[in-house]
Amino acid sequence: MTALLEVRDLVKTFGMGEAATRVLHGLTLTMEAGELAALLGPSGSGKSTLLTILGTLMHPTSGSHTMLGLDLTTASDSALTEFRNLHIGFVFQFHNLLPDFTALENVCFPTAVREGRETTAARTRGQELLVRMGLADRVHFPTANLSGGQKQRVAVARALMNRPELVLADEPTGNLDRASASQVMDLIAEINHDEGTTFLISTHDEKIAALCRRQIVVGDGIVTG
Amino acid sequence: MLYALKIATRYLTASKAQTALLVFGVAIGVFIFIFMSALIGGLAEFIMMRTAGDMAHITIQAEAVDPALLQPNTGRTVLLVQEPTTQTTAILKDTAAFLPLIEALPGVTGTSQQINGSGFLTRGVQVTQVSINGLEPGHESVIVNLASYITEGTANLGAGGVLVGKTLAEDMDLSLGQTVRLQSAQAIDAALTITGIYEIGSGGPDRRQAYVSLATARTLFALPQGVTRIEIKLADLYTADALAPRIMALTGLDAKSWTEQAAQLLEALQAQAQTGFILKAFALLTIIIGVASALLLSTYRRRPEIGIMRAMGAGRWFVMVVFVSQGALIGLMGGLFGAAAGYGVLLAFPSRVSFGPGQSGLPIDIRQGAYGLAIWLTTLGAILASILPARAAARLDPVTAIGQ
Ligand SMILES: Nc1ncnc2c1ncn2[C@@H]1O[C@H](COP(=O)(O)OP(=O)(O)O)[C@@H](O)[C@H]1O
Ligand SMILES: [Mg+2]
Numbered sequence: 001m002t003a004l005l006e007v008r009d010l011v012k013t014f015g016m017g018e019a020a021t022r023v024l025h026g027l028t029l030t031m032e033a034g035e036l037a038a039l040l041g042p043s044g045s046g047k048s049t050l051l052t053i054l055g056t057l058m059h060p061t062s063g064s065h066t067m068l069g070l071d072l073t074t075a076s077d078s079a080l081t082e083f084r085n086l087h088i089g090f091v092f093q094f095h096n097l098l099p100d101f102t103a104l105e106n107v108c109f110p111t112a113v114r115e116g117r118e119t120t121a122a123r124t125r126g127q128e129l130l131v132r133m134g135l136a137d138r139v140h141f142p143t144a145n146l147s148g149g150q151k152q153r154v155a156v157a158r159a160l161m162n163r164p165e166l167v168l169a170d171e172p173t174g175n176l177d178r179a180s181a182s183q184v185m186d187l188i189a190e191i192n193h194d195e196g197t198t199f200l201i202s203t204h205d206e207k208i209a210a211l212c213r214r215q216i217v218v219g220d221g222i223v224t225g
Numbered sequence: 226m227l228y229a230l231k232i233a234t235r236y237l238t239a240s241k242a243q244t245a246l247l248v249f250g251v252a253i254g255v256f257i258f259i260f261m262s263a264l265i266g267g268l269a270e271f272i273m274m275r276t277a278g279d280m281a282h283i284t285i286q287a288e289a290v291d292p293a294l295l296q297p298n299t300g301r302t303v304l305l306v307q308e309p310t311t312q313t314t315a316i317l318k319d320t321a322a323f324l325p326l327i328e329a330l331p332g333v334t335g336t337s338q339q340i341n342g343s344g345f346l347t348r349g350v351q352v353t354q355v356s357i358n359g360l361e362p363g364h365e366s367v368i369v370n371l372a373s374y375i376t377e378g379t380a381n382l383g384a385g386g387v388l389v390g391k392t393l394a395e396d397m398d399l400s401l402g403q404t405v406r407l408q409s410a411q412a413i414d415a416a417l418t419i420t421g422i423y424e425i426g427s428g429g430p431d432r433r434q435a436y437v438s439l440a441t442a443r444t445l446f447a448l449p450q451g452v453t454r455i456e457i458k459l460a461d462l463y464t465a466d467a468l469a470p471r472i473m474a475l476t477g478l479d480a481k482s483w484t485e486q487a488a489q490l491l492e493a494l495q496a497q498a499q500t501g502f503i504l505k506a507f508a509l510l511t512i513i514i515g516v517a518s519a520l521l522l523s524t525y526r527r528r529p530e531i532g533i534m535r536a537m538g539a540g541r542w543f544v545m546v547v548f549v550s551q552g553a554l555i556g557l558m559g560g561l562f563g564a565a566a567g568y569g570v571l572l573a574f575p576s577r578v579s580f581g582p583g584q585s586g587l588p589i590d591i592r593q594g595a596y597g598l599a600i601w602l603t604t605l606g607a608i609l610a611s612i613l614p615a616r617a618a619a620r621l622d623p624v625t626a627i628g629q
Pocket of ligand 1: 014015021023041042043044045046047048049050
């Protein structure tokens with residue numbers, strides 16, 4: 001089985017001169033398709049930075065980044081935008097949803113932005129995903145009226161909308177109570193099992209990490225475990 | 226495109242009060258634009274009608290011909306004495322031959338043959354110097370619309386009739402039906418009956434003018450044939466500059482456009498139009514600055530959302546269209562509301578046509594509101610105004626925008 005993604009000798013330095021902070025010190029990581037992996041490490045260890053680079057939202061200072069056999073290290077902004085849209089889903093900790101749109105509209109966004117409009121097919125799939133996330137009665141809710149746990153489940157549904165190979169989740173449960181957190185994690189595990197979607201979930205919650213089949217530990221800007 | 230428009234619309238409806246305020250601001254700018262257009266246009270037309278409207282658009286004046294001199298042998302100085310009584314008034318002859326040619330020209334709406342000169346109006350012991358205008362009966366209102374200025378009697382000039390201005394009538398205590406004596410500079414006089422009194426509203430004609438029939442003028446100025454002046458009225462007074470040379474070529478006569486004499490008026494109108502233009506430009510500038518700053522604020526407020534959209538695969542172009550569409554919609558709505566409000570308010574003003582000389586207020590022309598132009602320019606301006614904020618939004622780094 002070939003690797004879904006591979007990063008080699010990733011270095012990321014923020015700022016220049018004396019203010020320069022080196023966050024990643026030559027990090028190397030390979031993930032296979034279908035993995036359910038937790039990204040662990042103390043706060044400030046570079047988890048978010050790594051996820052951002054893997055999500056093609058940021059270029060590394062040096063090192064290589066390939067996914068699905070494509071070299072993404074030097075790809076153009078528009079090429080990366082399209083790649084992201086088709087192959088990567090995101091779940092963030094805060095500011096996840098578009099506040100002026102309904103749950104369904106948020107879920108449909110990745111497809112609609114590519115197709116130029118919200119098609120019936122997209123709406124049907126969006127609705128199915130929301131039902132799957134246990135939000136059948138919240139489909140047309142403005143996202144501002146949803147609870148934290150519901151918001152994160154909408155975000156998971158949206159991340160899955162375009163059937164991406166990889167979903168990157170940056171502390172998706174960091175803001176949730178234990179019950180909501182495990183509900184979200186259960187759904188992620190279920191999707192991973194049923195669809196084979198690869199998940200990389202950053203967290204510093206050991207219980208959450210325990211639900212994942214692989215644990216990747218980051219420390220001093222490299223993978224330590 | 227359609228989807229970007231949906232998002233733009235949602236953003237605008239999400240903050241209703243803010244959008245309403247913005248649209249209101251734009252509408253005020255549009256209102257000012259429209260009001261200025263209607264006012265400047267109405268004013269110009271009013272001034273034109275009051276002055277150029279009552280004036281000949283093209284004038285053919287007989288050229289004074291100096292009597293031929295027999296040149297003496299060289300080296301001698303000649304003293305020339307001209308006897309006033311032998312001075313011949315310059316006249317245009319054979320008008321019947323060329324007048325039909327002029328009248329057949331496209332754009333010519335009327336011609337007026339005149340014999341003009343100066344003289345004295347006498348009643349009892351009162352004498353006033355007047356300029357005498359001899360007009361063809363039936364053509365009295367071709368140049369100055371005398372019929373519309375008549376306050377008493379009629380504008381129709383009969384053989385023994387004379388029309389005088391209201392001020393002159395008041396000064397000399399004249400009334401309709403009275404007989405006055407009119408004497409020309411050639412010392413020929415005629416007893417005439419006042420058949421009409423007019424009020425044009427400007428000093429000169431109301432105070433020092435007497436209209437008589439062409440036949441009476443012939444007697445007064447001892448001109449058995451020809452006329453001293455031909456005045457021509459055009460459908461569009463701005464074609465005078467083009468038509469005058471044509472008439473000159475056609476007739477060989479010295480035809481002059483009104484613009485030669487009315488340079489000051491034209492300059493004044495131009496200055497007025499420029500003032501209007503500047504005011505309108507400022508109204509547009511205000512709209513552009515208002516829309517630009519509001520959208521800049523909006524892009525700042527929506528930074529995290531822009532970041533999320535970019536992460537979900539929205540391209541820079543898409544973000545750009547979302548914000549430019551907001552500008553376009555604000556401009557269009559403000560334009561429509563402003564135009565509607567402008568039209569509504571202008572309706573309350575007396576129409577330009579009914580606006581009279583003595584009336585207070587403004588000679589606003591509701592037809593010159595330039596509504597379409599206002600809406601179009603505003604939308605265009607708002608789109609231009611939104612380009613800068615939209616570019617800023619499109620160039621946001623998604624990572625810092627999301628700010629996790
Ligand atoms: N844009 C940035 N500019 C400067 N420093 C940054 C930037 N982003 C992250 N950092 C720094 O990089 C380090 C790692 O941050 P992050 O990747 O967010 O860690 P984690 O997600 O593991 O808490 C932190 O010290 C943080 O201050
Ligand atoms: Mg982090």
